[in-house]
Amino acid sequence: xxxxxxxxxxxxxxxxxxxxxxxxxxxxxxxxxxxxxxxxxxxxxxxxxxxxxxxxxxxxxxxxxxxxxxxxxxxxxxxxxxxxxxxxxxxxxxxxxxxxxxxxxxxxxxxxxxxxxxxxxxxxxxxxxxxxxxxxxxxxxxxxxxxxxxxxxxxxxxxxxxxxxxxxxxxxxxxxxxxxxxxxxxxxxxxxxxxxxxxxxxxxxxxxxxxxxxxxxxxxxxxxxxxxxxxxxxxxxxxxxxxxxxxxxxx
Amino acid sequence: xxxxxxxxxxxxxxxxxxxxxxxxxxxxxxxxxxxxxxxxxxxxxxxxxxxxxxxxxxxxxxxxxxxxxxxxxxxxxxxxxxxxxxxxxxxxxxxxxxxxxxxxxxxxxxxxxxxxxxxxxxxxxxxxxxxxxxxxxxxxxxxxxxxxxxxxxxxxxxxxxxxxxxxxxxxxxxxxxxxxxxxxxxxxxxxxxxxxxxxxxxxxxxxxxxxxxxxxxxxxxxxxxxxxxxxxxxxxxxxxxxxxxxxxxxxxxxxxxxxxxxxxxxxxxxxxxxxxxxxxxxxxxxxxxxxxxxxxxxxxxxxxxxxxxxxxxxxxxxxxxxxxxxxxxxxxxxxxxxxxxxxxxxxxxxxxxxxxxxxxxxxxxxxxxxxxxxxxxxxxxxxxxxxxxxxxxxxxxxxxxxxxxxxxxxxxxxxxxxxxxxxxxxxxxxxxxxxxxx
Numbered sequence: 001x002x003x004x005x006x007x008x009x010x011x012x013x014x015x016x017x018x019x020x021x022x023x024x025x026x027x028x029x030x031x032x033x034x035x036x037x038x039x040x041x042x043x044x045x046x047x048x049x050x051x052x053x054x055x056x057x058x059x060x061x062x063x064x065x066x067x068x069x070x071x072x073x074x075x076x077x078x079x080x081x082x083x084x085x086x087x088x089x090x091x092x093x094x095x096x097x098x099x100x101x102x103x104x105x106x107x108x109x110x111x112x113x114x115x116x117x118x119x120x121x122x123x124x125x126x127x128x129x130x131x132x133x134x135x136x137x138x139x140x141x142x143x144x145x146x147x148x149x150x151x152x153x154x155x156x157x158x159x160x161x162x163x164x165x166x167x168x169x170x171x172x173x174x175x176x177x178x179x180x181x182x183x184x185x186x187x188x189x190x191x192x193x194x195x196x197x198x199x200x201x202x203x204x205x206x207x208x209x210x211x212x213x214x215x216x217x218x219x220x221x222x223x224x225x226x227x228x229x230x231x232x233x234x235x236x237x238x239x240x241x242x243x244x245x246x247x248x249x250x251x
Numbered sequence: 252x253x254x255x256x257x258x259x260x261x262x263x264x265x266x267x268x269x270x271x272x273x274x275x276x277x278x279x280x281x282x283x284x285x286x287x288x289x290x291x292x293x294x295x296x297x298x299x300x301x302x303x304x305x306x307x308x309x310x311x312x313x314x315x316x317x318x319x320x321x322x323x324x325x326x327x328x329x330x331x332x333x334x335x336x337x338x339x340x341x342x343x344x345x346x347x348x349x350x351x352x353x354x355x356x357x358x359x360x361x362x363x364x365x366x367x368x369x370x371x372x373x374x375x376x377x378x379x380x381x382x383x384x385x386x387x388x389x390x391x392x393x394x395x396x397x398x399x400x401x402x403x404x405x406x407x408x409x410x411x412x413x414x415x416x417x418x419x420x421x422x423x424x425x426x427x428x429x430x431x432x433x434x435x436x437x438x439x440x441x442x443x444x445x446x447x448x449x450x451x452x453x454x455x456x457x458x459x460x461x462x463x464x465x466x467x468x469x470x471x472x473x474x475x476x477x478x479x480x481x482x483x484x485x486x487x488x489x490x491x492x493x494x495x496x497x498x499x500x501x502x503x504x505x506x507x508x509x510x511x512x513x514x515x516x517x518x519x520x521x522x523x524x525x526x527x528x529x530x531x532x533x534x535x536x537x538x539x540x541x542x543x544x545x546x547x548x549x550x551x552x553x554x555x556x557x558x559x560x561x562x563x564x565x566x567x568x569x570x571x572x573x574x575x576x577x578x579x580x581x582x583x584x585x586x587x588x589x590x591x592x593x594x595x596x597x598x599x600x601x602x603x604x605x606x607x608x609x610x611x612x613x614x615x616x617x618x619x620x621x622x623x624x625x626x627x628x629x630x631x632x633x634x635x636x637x638x639x640x641x642x643x644x645x646x647x648x649x650x651x652x653x654x655x656x657x658x659x660x661x662x663x664x665x666x667x668x669x670x671x672x673x674x675x676x677x678x679x680x681x682x683x684x685x686x687x688x689x
Contacts, residue, residue, distance in 0.1 A: 050637050053629065078639035090634040094652030094659070103648060103687040104638035111639065143652070160638060 001199045002026040002049075002069075002168055007060035009041075009048050017058065018044045020224035026168070029196040033210055033235060034203050036221035037243045042203045043087060045221070046172040050084040051077050065167065078104075079111035081167030085157035085174050092144035097156065100144045101126055105163050122163075129162045132192070134185055150177035158189040169193070170201045175209040187212030207239040220246055256287055258309045259390050259427075270369035271361065271395065274376055278392025285386035297572045297604040298543045302512045303486055308458035311394075312339035312419075312426040318346060324451040325416055328665035332411030333358055338418050339457065340428035341397050346418075350411065355404030358413060361431065362397045372400060376433060379464040379492040379520075387488050391429045391462045398431030401444065405437035405468065412443040412474075412663055419450040419457035419485055430461035430489070436471035438496075443474040445666065446491075448510075450482040461489030467499035469523065474502045474662055480673055481510040483538070490516045497523030497552070504661045505532035505561075507542040508673045514543040514572075521548065521555035521583075532561040533657045535677050536569035537597075543572035550583040550616075559590040562657045564650055564678075566597035576608040577618060584615040592622040595653060597646075647684040651675065 002024065009019040018041045026032050036042050048055050049062065051074035062069040064082060072080065092100065106116050117125070127137050133155045145153050154174055161169055171190070175183055190200065190213050202209060210218070210232065218234040219226045220243070227246055228234065238246075260282055264275055288295040315321065315338045325336050325346045335358070336346035342360035352358060357368065364372060382389035399415050417430045434444060448459060459481075467473055479487055487510050493501050507513045519528045534542040548557040563571040577588045594603045607620040627649060635645035654674055661667050672689075679685035
């Protein structure tokens with residue numbers, strides 16, 4: 001699904017790289033968690049994979065479903081099936097959530113050679129997704145993320161994911177700012193989407209999310225590199241011991 | 252070019268009722284003393300009159316020909332309420348719609364006024380818009396043939412909106428016409444007026460020189476919508492002047508979505524204590540169009556409030572001009588005045604010129620103003636693209652979102668629908684790019 005080799009990335013115009021030779025293999029149907037202290041490069045990894053401007057790849061390669069991901073523009077990555085759930089979803093007042101979803105779903109379906117969904121069919125699916133995420137259907141008429149609470153914003157990311165049916169979901173701190181109930185709803189949404197041909201990368205600071213969405217692999221990102229990988233039990237160890245011991249080990 | 256005024260003055264006006272002849276004569280007199288503004292005049296610094304002068308827009312308009320062709324352009328989708336249509340400046344009964352009005356309401360074209368009403372109008376016309384140095388206001392008076400009046404007696408409320416359409420038709424040679432409106436609301440009266448400027452078809456080389464006056468009695472409330480939807484060879488220069496007595500309220504909604512040159516000057520005098528006004532506007536010039544809003548809100552009494560919120564997007568090689576002015580007079584304690592103007596520069600060749608102006612002669616005020624000119628928001632663009640939306644469509648969605656926040660505040664559902672369609676046609680050169688918004 002995703003194969004990252006020796007990836008070095010810097011923010012444009014800065015000397016010091018943020019990712020310094022990162023390797024990661026994510027197979028089809030797998031759930032990987034990437035954990036690490038603040039400033040370790042977790043969010044940068046998500047942005048680079050999604051294709052955000054302002055990052056410069058100076059070394060390495062990324063293959064997504066057998067193709068060179070870094071050669072694709074942002075929208076092509078999305079249509080190929082890559083989805084980044086934003087840590088801070090962007091507000092677009094004046095554009096309704098439903099209009100936004102229509103445009104996105106249509107673009108992705110057209111690329112996949114699927115017929116466009118008519119408005120009624122899309123609305124039905126969107127309402128079902130709202131119900132699953134315990135969102136009021138009036139939510140679809142509101143401006144994109146406009147005035148949404150933190151929890152609503154995160155659920156809106158999952159809503160988009162449900163409708164776009166991506167192959168690889170990168171969730172950047174989807175658990176931050178959520179109370180236990182909201183976390184449960186979001187996790188249920190993620191679990192419902194798990195399938196043999198869909199993979200997940202959960203970027204998180206805390207082990208809490210992993211109690212609800214059980215990962216196949218856990219990686220620790222520190223200083224721009226994966227410094228340790230293991231099974232789900234690694235997350236528990238991190239919870240108990242923090243990140244300090246790993247940074248020392250590496251040093 | 253230099254003889255524009257001479258030609259404009261030499262124009263022979265058709266025969267008119269005595270009251271109208273006297274109004275015209277005053278206009279001619281004022282125009283002889285005035286001069287055309289140039290870009291060296293501060294108020295015209297960013298808006299050149301070249302399209303008017305080089306286009307030689309001097310002749311009176313021609314007859315419109317078969318009217319059925321323009322029926323569609325006359326539609327604003329307003330299902331109810333009276334409609335007065337003026338084709339090339341002259342009242343057109345065939346396209347208009349009369350509906351019963353309560354006793355105490357006069358809604359009429361100038362050409363239908365009797366001697367008594369005409370004399371009343373001659374007394375008051377221009378009271379809020381004295382020509383002074385405004386040469387176009389003077390010429391408007393000199394060219395005046397027709398127009399509309401709406402007089403509403405104290406305490407009356409008009410339930411339905413009044414639709415006033417000024418429609419231009421294609422001209423054999425560039426022509427100019429005067430547009431005129433007077434609204435007088437008695438104490439406590441309420442009304443909604445839609446001033447709609449449009450042209451039918453292409454090749455409409457018409458210059459519309461407009462003056463609208465709004466006199467609001469104590470506690471009166473006027474919702475005023477003014478939309479410019481002209482074609483690409485049409486020019487419009489207009490002044491809308493309002494005076495509000497104590498406790499009166501003006502809600503103005505403005506949209507410029509067409510015309511080679513559209514310049515609207517809004518002048519609001521909050522004359523009485525506690526008067527208030529809210530001006531909301533949207534302008535989207537594209538290609539080589541120039542849209543210019545000049546506002547001036549004067550706080551002349553205590554405890555008056557004003558709110559101005561405008562937005563614009565300039566695309567292609569177009570230019571948008573916004574000059575927003577708040578003037579607080581010495582006795583106007585307790586004034587509250589806010590002004591916000593936000594703009595998006597669609598590309599490097601477009602131009603936006605904004606200037607907020609505050610003049611405050613009083614300490615006891617709450618005032619703020621803000622004007623911004625920005626490019627597309629990169630974060631929003633990335634967010635849309637990261638969901639698979641192509642960049643060209645993402646810009647259309649973002650332009651729509653930005654404009655729609657203002658449009659959503661407009662009254663009248665049908666009007667919003669019509670403006671939304673026009674807005675989308677402007678934002679999306681390829682209609683496919685707006686297909687998720689229709």
